[in-house]
Structure formats: structure tokens, C-alpha cells
Amino acid sequence: MDVELNKLIEYLDNESSIIKLMVDHNGTITHACKYAEKLAGKKLSGTSLKDFFTDFNAQLDINQMLTKGVTKQMLNINTYRNLPETLYFTSIPTQTGIILIGEVNNIELEELRQSMINLNNDLNNLTRELQKKNIQLDQLNKLKNQFLGIAAHDLRNPIASILMFSDFVLESKEDEINGELKQILEMIRNSSQFMLNLLEELLDVVKIESGKIGLNLVKVEMEDLLRKNIKMNSIIAANKEIDIILNIPQPVPPISADPVKIEQVMNNLISNAIKYSHKNTTITVYAFSTGDEILVSVQDQGQGIPKNELDKIFVPFAKISVQATSGEKSTGLGLSIVRRIIIGHQGRIWVESEQGKGSKFYFTLPIKNN
Numbered sequence: 001m002d003v004e005l006n007k008l009i010e011y012l013d014n015e016s017s018i019i020k021l022m023v024d025h026n027g028t029i030t031h032a033c034k035y036a037e038k039l040a041g042k043k044l045s046g047t048s049l050k051d052f053f054t055d056f057n058a059q060l061d062i063n064q065m066l067t068k069g070v071t072k073q074m075l076n077i078n079t080y081r082n083l084p085e086t087l088y089f090t091s092i093p094t095q096t097g098i099i100l101i102g103e104v105n106n107i108e109l110e111e112l113r114q115s116m117i118n119l120n121n122d123l124n125n126l127t128r129e130l131q132k133k134n135i136q137l138d139q140l141n142k143l144k145n146q147f148l149g150i151a152a153h154d155l156r157n158p159i160a161s162i163l164m165f166s167d168f169v170l171e172s173k174e175d176e177i178n179g180e181l182k183q184i185l186e187m188i189r190n191s192s193q194f195m196l197n198l199l200e201e202l203l204d205v206v207k208i209e210s211g212k213i214g215l216n217l218v219k220v221e222m223e224d225l226l227r228k229n230i231k232m233n234s235i236i237a238a239n240k241e242i243d244i245i246l247n248i249p250q251p252v253p254p255i256s257a258d259p260v261k262i263e264q265v266m267n268n269l270i271s272n273a274i275k276y277s278h279k280n281t282t283i284t285v286y287a288f289s290t291g292d293e294i295l296v297s298v299q300d301q302g303q304g305i306p307k308n309e310l311d312k313i314f315v316p317f318a319k320i321s322v323q324a325t326s327g328e329k330s331t332g333l334g335l336s337i338v339r340r341i342i343i344g345h346q347g348r349i350w351v352e353s354e355q356g357k358g359s360k361f362y363f364t365l366p367i368k369n370n
């Protein structure tokens with residue numbers, strides 16, 4: 001054999017990434033190139049050709065290969081990674097057996113690579129589209145808050161006037177108005193009071209949502225704040241013969257918080273406890289310092305909240321099946337505002353509740369707040 005051909009064969013045997021196998025008439029491998037053994041992860045000479053391929057191809061017909069002349073087929077081989085690999089095999093019958101050449105289809109690989117590039121481009125376009133939509137949504141949400149803010153703000157004054165005038169007539173002309181007219185005026189006053197409260201809450205939501213919650217952090221003695229708040233709410237609670245108890249087992253340190261906002265939190269939690277409880281029950285307000293935080297809880301012996309509705313109670317206007325026990329008004333905004341105030345203070349809020357037994361709302365406030 002001439003030198004050039006020997007060099008080529010040596011290259012194919014030792015260096016190329018092409019599989020080259022010599023197989024005898026019985027299907028036994030008599031010679032394998034380095035690359036084939038590297039892929040198989042074992043010596044191949046002396047083994048059966050069928051073992052080199054996966055079970056799927058184990059039905060290989062050696063006789064057909066010997067008689068059919070040069071044929072090409074796609075076959076899967078067992079690799080050292082235990083993952084089958086698909087290659088294109090050309091079988092060339094010779095006098096002593098078969099030469100099998102296996103190679104990767106580069107055109108197919110290139111097509112796959114191109115599909116990957118296309119898919120990646122599609123993904124990038126989709127991501128860009130999504131980012132654009134997010135920005136639009138954010139702008140729309142801001143606009144919605146603006147409209148809501150303007151509407152709530154501009155409705156506040158006329159409704160406050162109606163409230164003031166009905167109050168004025170009810171108080172100053174008490175002797176002149178008869179029973180029916182008085183009832184109507186009282187309805188006007190109550191409705192306008194309700195609307196005014198709703199507008200205040202809507203304004204709160206808008207302010208908090210647009211990041212304008214603006215906390216005015218000062219040193220707050222929680223015990224004083226709680227005591228004052230309970231005293232105020234006890235008057236409403238007394239109408240339902242509900243007692244409010246304050247339980248502070250150990251003195252709690254002063255915290256850095258916005259007292260007006262924390263009052264709002266306590267008003268909402270205690271008024272809920274009153275609103276959703278029956279007569280002759282007790283509400284317990286508890287405070288405790290863990291060193292880093294103050295934990296406050298408001299526990300009632302009311303109706304409790306069904307388990308499947310617990311995750312909705314902090315969502316604005318969520319419809320919850322629990323109703324007030326004495327026909328008190330409900331707008332469904334209180335707890336969503338409470339939650340935002342607490343989060344604004346870097347605190348946490350959660351609830352434990354059992355139907356028929358009562359609810360316990362917890363919140364924490366860090367003692368030091370930046």
C-alpha cells in the first residue's frame with residue numbers, strides 16, 4: 001500500500017471523529033478506531049457488533065449488509081454516558097467482512113442549530129413585548145389611581161356639606177321637624193357619613209398604592225396608644241355589650257412608628273372584632289415585645305372566617321361571606337389598608353381564625369425603623 005493511503009488510514013484510526021469498524025462474516029468486530037472505543041467507553045475488538053448498537057437496532061442483519069452492497073442507515077449506539085447517540089452509518093462489504101463508517105449528519109446539526117437560534121430570537125421578542133406591556137400596565141394603573149384620587153377628592157367636599165347641613169337641621173330645628181321628616185334627615189346624614197368614610201378609605205388606598213403613604217415616624221408608646229384606642233372603641237362596643245380587655249404581661253419599649261397610621265390599624269381591627277361578633281362577648285388586645293419587634297394581637301369570640309376565604313380578606317373589596325351581626329356598614333377596604341400600613345412599617349400581618357370560635361389578627365412592628 002502506498003504511504004499516502006497508510007497515512008490516511010492511520011489518521012482515520014487514531015485522530016478523526018468518524019467511527020470506523022471492521023466486522024467479520026459472523027458480526028464480530030475485528031478492528032475499531034480510537035474514536036469508536038472512546039464513544040463506547042470500552043474495547044470493541046472481539047465483541048459482537050450487535051452490542052455496540054442499542055437494543056432498538058439489535059436486529060441488525062449482517063447477511064443483508066454483506067449482500068446488499070454499500071448501504072446507508074441511521075443507527076443508535078450505546079455510549080459510555082449511557083445515553084444513546086444517533087449516527088449515520090455506511091456499510092461497505094469487503095472480502096473479509098464489512099467496513100462500517102459512522103458519522104454525524106452535519107447538515108442536520110446545522111439545521112437544528114438554526115432552529116435554536118430562531119427559537120431564541122422568538123423568545124427575545126416575546127420578552128421585549130412583555131416588558132413593553134408591563135410598562136403600559138404600570139402607566140394605566142397610575143392613571144386609574146389618579147382618576148380614583150380626583151373623583152374621591154372632589155366628591156369629599158359636597159358630601160361633607162350634605163352631612164353638615166343634615167346635622168345642622170337635625171340639631172338646630174329639632175322642635176320644628178316631625179317624626180317622618182326626622183327619619184328621612186337621619187337617613188341622609190347616615191348615608192352621607194358612610195359615603196364620606198368610603199371616600200376617605202378610597203383616598204387612603206390611592207395614596208398607599210401610589211407610594212405616597214408618607215409615614216411620619218416618631219417615638220410611640222404602644223401601651224398608651226392601645227389604651228387610648230380601646231377606650232374610644234369601648235363606647236361602640238358597649239352597644240353590643242362587648243368588653244375589650246388589654247393584656248400586656250410585660251412593659252413594652254417605645255417604638256418608632258406613625259401613631260396616626262397605627263391608630264387607623266387598631267381602629268380597623270377592633271371595629272371589625274366588634275362588627276363581626278355577637279353580643280356579650282370579649283375582645284382581647286395583647287402586646288408583647290420580642291426584643292426586635294412588638295407583636296400585637298386582636299382576638300375576638302365572633303363568627304370566625306371560613307378557611308377558604310382567609311386568603312381574600314386583605315384584598316380590597318373582596319366579597320367575604322361573614323356578615324356584620326347588627327347591620328353595620330361594610331365597604332371591604334379596612335383590612336387592605338391595614339395590611340399596607342403594616343408593610344409600610346416593615347412589619348408583618350396575619351390571621352388565625354376558626355368558624356364559630358373567633359378570629360385572632362396579629363401584626364408586628366419593628367422597634368427600630370429606618
Ligand SMILES: Nc1ncnc2c1ncn2[C@@H]1O[C@H](COP(=O)(O)OP(=O)(O)OP(=O)(O)O)[C@@H](O)[C@H]1O
Nearest residue numbers: 272273276304313320322330331332333334335359
Ligand atoms: N374579626 C373578624 N371576624 C370575622 N370576619 C372578619 C373579621 N374581620 C374581617 N372579617 C371579614 O373580612 C372582610 C374584610 O374586612 P375589612 O375590614 O377589609 O372590610 P369591612 O369590615 O367589610 O369594611 P370596612 O373595614 O372597609 O368598613 C369583612 O367583610 C368580613 O367578612
Ligand SMILES: [Mg+2]
Nearest residue numbers: 268272334335
Ligand atoms: Mg373593617
